[in-house]
Amino acid sequence: MLVFLIRRIAQSAIVVAIMSVLVFAGIFAIGNPIDVLISPEADEIERAAAIARLGLDRPMYEQFLSFAGNAISGDLGTSFVHGTPAVRLVLERFPATLELALFAMLIAVLFGIPLGIWAGLRPGSAAGRTIMAGSILGFSLPTFWVGMLLIMTFAVWLGWLPASGRGQTVDLFGIPFSFLTADGLKHMILPAMNLALFKISLVIRLARAGTREVALQDYVRFARAKGLSPVRIVGVHILKNIMIPVVTVLGLEFGSVIAFSVVTESVFSWPGMGKLLIDSILLLDRPVVVAYLLVTVLLFIIINLVVDVLYSLLDPRIRLGGAKA
Amino acid sequence: MKQQLPVLAGVLAAIFLAGHASAADLRIGTASEPSSLDPHYHNLTPNNTVRRHIFESLVDQDAKQRLIPALAESWRTLDDKTWEFKLRKGVKFHDGTEFTAQDFVYTVCRIPNVANSPSSFTLYTKGIDTIEVPNPYTVIIKTASPYPLLPVEMTTFGIISAKAAGGEAVKFDKAGCKADSWPSTQAFNDGTLTIGTGPFKLVEYRKGERIVLARNDNYWGTKPEWDKVTFRPITSEGPRVAALLAGDVDMVDEPPLQDLERLRKDPKVSVVETMSNRVVYLALDQAEKTPTIKGTDGKNPLRDIRVRQALSLAIDRAAIVKRIMNNTAEPAAQLLAPGLFGTNPDLKVAYDAEKAKKLLADAGYPNGFELTIGTPNDRYINDEKIAQAAAQMFSRIGIKTQVDAATVNVFFSRRNKGEFSVFLAGWSAATGEASSPLKSLVATRIKEKGFGPTNYTGYSNPKLDDLLTQALATVDDTAREKLLAEAMKVVSDDVAILPLHYEAASWGMRKGLTYEPRADQYTLAAAVRTAK
Numbered sequence: 066m067l068v069f070l071i072r073r074i075a076q077s078a079i080v081v082a083i084m085s086v087l088v089f090a091g092i093f094a095i096g097n098p099i100d101v102l103i104s105p106e107a108d109e110i111e112r113a114a115a116i117a118r119l120g121l122d123r124p125m126y127e128q129f130l131s132f133a134g135n136a137i138s139g140d141l142g143t144s145f146v147h148g149t150p151a152v153r154l155v156l157e158r159f160p161a162t163l164e165l166a167l168f169a170m171l172i173a174v175l176f177g178i179p180l181g182i183w184a185g186l187r188p189g190s191a192a193g194r195t196i197m198a199g200s201i202l203g204f205s206l207p208t209f210w211v212g213m214l215l216i217m218t219f220a221v222w223l224g225w226l227p228a229s230g231r232g233q234t235v236d237l238f239g240i241p242f243s244f245l246t247a248d249g250l251k252h253m254i255l256p257a258m259n260l261a262l263f264k265i266s267l268v269i270r271l272a273r274a275g276t277r278e279v280a281l282q283d284y285v286r287f288a289r290a291k292g293l294s295p296v297r298i299v300g301v302h303i304l305k306n307i308m309i310p311v312v313t314v315l316g317l318e319f320g321s322v323i324a325f326s327v328v329t330e331s332v333f334s335w336p337g338m339g340k341l342l343i344d345s346i347l348l349l350d351r352p353v354v355v356a357y358l359l360v361t362v363l364l365f366i367i368i369n370l371v372v373d374v375l376y377s378l379l380d381p382r383i384r385l386g387g388a389k390a
Numbered sequence: 391m392k393q394q395l396p397v398l399a400g401v402l403a404a405i406f407l408a409g410h411a412s413a414a415d416l417r418i419g420t421a422s423e424p425s426s427l428d429p430h431y432h433n434l435t436p437n438n439t440v441r442r443h444i445f446e447s448l449v450d451q452d453a454k455q456r457l458i459p460a461l462a463e464s465w466r467t468l469d470d471k472t473w474e475f476k477l478r479k480g481v482k483f484h485d486g487t488e489f490t491a492q493d494f495v496y497t498v499c500r501i502p503n504v505a506n507s508p509s510s511f512t513l514y515t516k517g518i519d520t521i522e523v524p525n526p527y528t529v530i531i532k533t534a535s536p537y538p539l540l541p542v543e544m545t546t547f548g549i550i551s552a553k554a555a556g557g558e559a560v561k562f563d564k565a566g567c568k569a570d571s572w573p574s575t576q577a578f579n580d581g582t583l584t585i586g587t588g589p590f591k592l593v594e595y596r597k598g599e600r601i602v603l604a605r606n607d608n609y610w611g612t613k614p615e616w617d618k619v620t621f622r623p624i625t626s627e628g629p630r631v632a633a634l635l636a637g638d639v640d641m642v643d644e645p646p647l648q649d650l651e652r653l654r655k656d657p658k659v660s661v662v663e664t665m666s667n668r669v670v671y672l673a674l675d676q677a678e679k680t681p682t683i684k685g686t687d688g689k690n691p692l693r694d695i696r697v698r699q700a701l702s703l704a705i706d707r708a709a710i711v712k713r714i715m716n717n718t719a720e721p722a723a724q725l726l727a728p729g730l731f732g733t734n735p736d737l738k739v740a741y742d743a744e745k746a747k748k749l750l751a752d753a754g755y756p757n758g759f760e761l762t763i764g765t766p767n768d769r770y771i772n773d774e775k776i777a778q779a780a781a782q783m784f785s786r787i788g789i790k791t792q793v794d795a796a797t798v799n800v801f802f803s804r805r806n807k808g809e810f811s812v813f814l815a816g817w818s819a820a821t822g823e824a825s826s827p828l829k830s831l832v833a834t835r836i837k838e839k840g841f842g843p844t845n846y847t848g849y850s851n852p853k854l855d856d857l858l859t860q861a862l863a864t865v866d867d868t869a870r871e872k873l874l875a876e877a878m879k880v881v882s883d884d885v886a887i888l889p890l891h892y893e894a895a896s897w898g899m900r901k902g903l904t905y906e907p908r909a910d911q912y913t914l915a916a917a918v919r920t921a922k
Binding site: 095096097099100102105106107108110111112114115118143145146147148154157161213216221231241331332333334336337340344346348 | 426434505506510513596597598599600622623624625626628633635638799800802803804805806818820835840841
């Protein structure tokens with residue numbers, strides 16, 4: 066297990082290093098942030114002063130070396146736009162994104178797995194076909210459009226739910242969360258639904274395919290012959306055996322929901338990390354983009370690790386080998 | 391038992407009111423968000439908007455950008471280079487301390503000392519040579535040369551409390567004031583130093599989420615109607631309108647053009663609009679060599695005034711305003727909307743494609759040439775569509791025109807590197823008078839004078855530079871206005887630049903609210919009122 070962990074961390078360190086070079090060079094190539102940030106009224110002397118203040122007058126390799134030097138000691142730099150440490154900006158936004166992503170994944174699992182199993186057990190039935198047709202819609206409708214539609218329906222016409230924003234938050238261990246207040250939950254429903262729609266469809270398809278395969282296996286027939294109740298057959302023997310692909314995909318999806326829910330966060334003005342990323346890219350706020358991607362890489366590493374551990378729990382045959390895995 | 395009764399009533403009231411905004415609660419959805427609450431960190435419209443709620447300046451501007459007294463009750467010139475500001479007495483900061491001249495001195499001292507500032511306010515303090523404080527309620531400012539814009543520039547930055555920042559002994563020195571340390575931007579973001587004299591106090595600031603302000607009950611001026619004001623950044627257009635329609639917010643700024651018609655018809659919503667101080671223009675490169683023109687044997691046709699006249703005549707500005715801008719703009723003949731200070735009422739532009747073709751032939755291009763217009767596609771209202779329309783109109787007179795559109799960060803970087811022969815951009819006259827666009831866009835680039843920082847076209851006319859230099863040294867308003875109007879005419883006669891239209895600024899709000907629309911596009915909660 067330890068060797069496994071060490072190897073993972075070494076691999077990730079290389080990924081992080083390559084990525085920060087790419088991001089640095091990429092944003093450097095787009096242009097000079099001062100062109101976007103400075104007041105147009107500023108004259109050339111002001112401009113030169115601002116460029117010097119942010120250290121943008123130095124050649125790229127010099128900027129990169131000083132960034133890399135600071136990064137190794139844990140300082141990812143100060144945001145050009147906000148003047149606050151970039152890592153702090155990213156982490157401030159993290160709880161909002163995390164709770165939205167978790168809520169969305171919860172919806173995906175709670176709806177996706179039962180519906181998928183249902184469709185898998187009765188593939189020819191009207192219900193099964195309807196579920197599959199619905200999942201095609203879930204796959205193919207563009208997120209921003211569904212988001213706007215949800216807002217128009219539930220906020221503007223029906224007036225049941227708020228149109229956007231995060232609502233009231235409560236501090237838990239000093240971190241603001243909104244799932245603990247009624248107002249906060251109300252604000253979360255629409256964006257979480259919007260995020261979950263695609264995942265539900267995905268889970269339905271995986272669960273259905275798995276169920277169709279597993280339902281025909283000998284041990285399921287045997288269990289049925291033994292007279293086990295259908296609930297136990299589905300709930301234990303089938304469910305457990307379809308979970309490996311579902312967990313894999315959900316793990317990957319969870320990472321991408323956290324890191325790239327840009328569209329949903331923009332449509333619902335959800336103050337999460339995705340929105341920060343897109344704003345920072347538009348303003349060429351290099352320290353924030355780099356910090357964001359580093360946090361994201363770290364997140365993916367952790368999620369993959371958790372997924373690997375879950376595998377070994379779900380399937381005893383899988384071992385997290387250090388020697389030759 | 392008796393004592394619990396009011397508590398119970400309070401709880402009941404809270405339950406009753408929950409989810410329903412009370413009458414004295416104002417929620418505003420904004421298109422953009424400040425980068426910081428530090429009033430001196432970033433000279434940017436959203437920052438300056440929030441600043442105006444919490445921190446006040448010596449002088450202020452009304453909705454039409456005319457100067458009005460704020461922390462200074464009055465001001466006058468003692469001679470051409472000396473200004474006296476009489477400060478308002480009895481004004482209290484949010485922490486209860488009194489506002490005096492030292493706060494002004496400290497503010498001017500702090501402005502050059504903001505770490506990492508991406509766009510500094512030194513732009514507006516560098517005219518100040520010395521500051522004298524004969525008594526706590528008088529400030530005497532001397533400038534190196536006559537400096538008529540001083541009172542206008544005093545409107546741009548907010549006064550912070552010297553006492554709260556520990557700067558009671560700081561003295562002004564043009565070469566750099568001395569203090570042990572200067573307040574950090576963070577201290578304004580977390581509320582420690584967010585202490586101003588303005589009509590609102592800071593309650594809560596959550597980046598990306600909301601800024602909550604509460605009424606300052608000790609405010610010296612007209613107290614705002616609202617106990618609590620919440621600014622929520624809703625940067626996407628559709629969701630911002632939806633939030634207004636759903637009643638999530640009471641007011642939004644910059645509702646998108648395509649929804650204005652719908653909002654006007656909605657019985658629950660009202661819309662206000664005015665001409666803004668922004669002009670949208672096409673800049674024409676007049677250097678020897680130019681990058682994106684083909685078919686002229688390497689010559690730059692835009693150096694010929696007949697070609698520039700032809701381009702101006704080719705554009706049907708009225709059609710652009712009507713078809714693309716939904717009539718929420720006005721055709722422009724100069725760089726600032728007429729009526730604002732220093733504009734010229736006599737300037738006109740015409741549309742005449744036949745005459746344009748003839749001028750083009752006279753200039754030696756009967757078959758036209760090829761041209762590419764650069765434009766941002768997410769900066770000004772319908773920017774790319776306007777460029778497309780202009781391209782079609784140019785093509786009609788024989789100039790094959792293409793459009794090269796890019797997002798802001800890419801566009802401005804390329805523009806500043808001189809990659810476009812013709813580009814579309816906009817200019818907001820922050821000071822609300824004509825010297826702003828003249829000085830930045832069309833004056834010859836002279837670093838020492840601060841002329842022409844946004845003049846990427848190489849246009850240069852000594853007559854214009856002279857008029858502008860004179861105007862910027864003329865303290866007498868009437869004489870200055872005349873000089874500026876004359877300078878405007880020089881630009882127009884030379885067809886140095888093609889003004890297209892003045893953008894309108896609009897706001898949407900729930901029925902029952904009123905707001906006097908502002909040319910500078912600020913959304914000021916204190917000026918939002920319930921209709922009587």
